[in-house]
Amino acid sequence: TASSPVVLEGENLTMRFGGLVAMAEVAFTLKRGEILGIIGPNGAGKSTLLNIITGIYIPSSGEVRLEGERLNGVPAHKIVARGIARTFQSSRLFGDLSVLDNVIIGRHTHTKAGVFDAIFRRGRAKAELDAAAAHAETLLKSVSRGLHEQRHRPAGELAQADRRRLEIARALATDPKVLLLDEPSSGMDDADTDALMDDIRAVCAQRPDLALMIIEHDMRLVASLPHRVMVLDYGQKLADGPYEEIRKIPRVQEAYLGR
Ligand code: ADP
Numbered sequence: 001t002a003s004s005p006v007v008l009e010g011e012n013l014t015m016r017f018g019g020l021v022a023m024a025e026v027a028f029t030l031k032r033g034e035i036l037g038i039i040g041p042n043g044a045g046k047s048t049l050l051n052i053i054t055g056i057y058i059p060s061s062g063e064v065r066l067e068g069e070r071l072n073g074v075p076a077h078k079i080v081a082r083g084i085a086r087t088f089q090s091s092r093l094f095g096d097l098s099v100l101d102n103v104i105i106g107r108h109t110h111t112k113a114g115v116f117d118a119i120f121r122r123g124r125a126k127a128e129l130d131a132a133a134a135h136a137e138t139l140l141k142s143v144s145r146g147l148h149e150q151r152h153r154p155a156g157e158l159a160q161a162d163r164r165r166l167e168i169a170r171a172l173a174t175d176p177k178v179l180l181l182d183e184p185s186s187g188m189d190d191a192d193t194d195a196l197m198d199d200i201r202a203v204c205a206q207r208p209d210l211a212l213m214i215i216e217h218d219m220r221l222v223a224s225l226p227h228r229v230m231v232l233d234y235g236q237k238l239a240d241g242p243y244e245e246i247r248k249i250p251r252v253q254e255a256y257l258g259r
């Protein structure tokens with residue numbers, strides 16, 4: 001329900017692709033305002049979990065609940081409208097469109113003006129598009145001043161780190177309750193990753209109820225940003241707890257900490 005601290009939960013999630021079990025009976029909870037890190041080697045099932053949560057994959061068994069309501073069978077676009085936004089491991093920006101337009105498109109689920117409105121009822125559509133542009137500008141500023149300054153540039157011209165920032169801004173344009181980030185620091189150097197962490201902290205400070213799930217490889221980020229870390233390995237949940245606890249697990253040390 002709306003007052004429960006748990007905003008998103010998964011129970012007994014199993015995902016089979018033919019004979020391959022990509023996820024086996026995984027359970028998780030995510031509270032309002034919480035940052036949950038997800039780590040695990042390549043092929044562990046991390047992206048699969050995000051794809052299940054966002055309705056891209058239908059789990060072979062188990063269920064996902066947002067504020068207590070079952071999401072199984074709800075189409076992906078409706079899951080976004082209910083309050084779960086995400087970024088993808090590989091960029092999904094529209095490179096020819098401006099930074100601002102990319103955010104406005106992210107907002108699309110919240111505007112009533114469809115294509116036909118835009119063509120036949122320009123007045124109403126224009127008012128809604130102006131409101132969407134104003135919202136997008138405010139949002140860009142809140143994620144990154146540098147991004148806002150580049151708002152009229154084509155997204156394809158942005159530096160890698162700014163593209164990542166823009167993807168986060170675009171996901172936030174739907175005013176989500178839950179934000180899922182799939183390897184946001186991939187391709188970034190340490191300085192960019194530090195700046196990304198600052199951006200994420202700022203976003204969370206402005207939206208204290210927003211819950212985040214972050215799939216990450218960069219252990220510096222995993223050590224300092226999430227409140228809790230879940231470890232996936234061969235589709236199974238190996239551990240779930242504060243970084244200080246999970247870092248002591250031998251399998252985690254082997255896989256990540258070079259020991
Ligand atoms: P991770 O994100 O942890 O690297 P994934 O969730 O992408 O791992 O993949 C987990 C396993 O599931 C891998 O073995 C992958 O090949 C497999 N897998 C993921 N998606 C599909 C799919 N659509 N069809 C077949 N196999 C898939």
Ligand code: MG
Nearest residue numbers: 046047048089
């Ligand atoms: Mg992945």
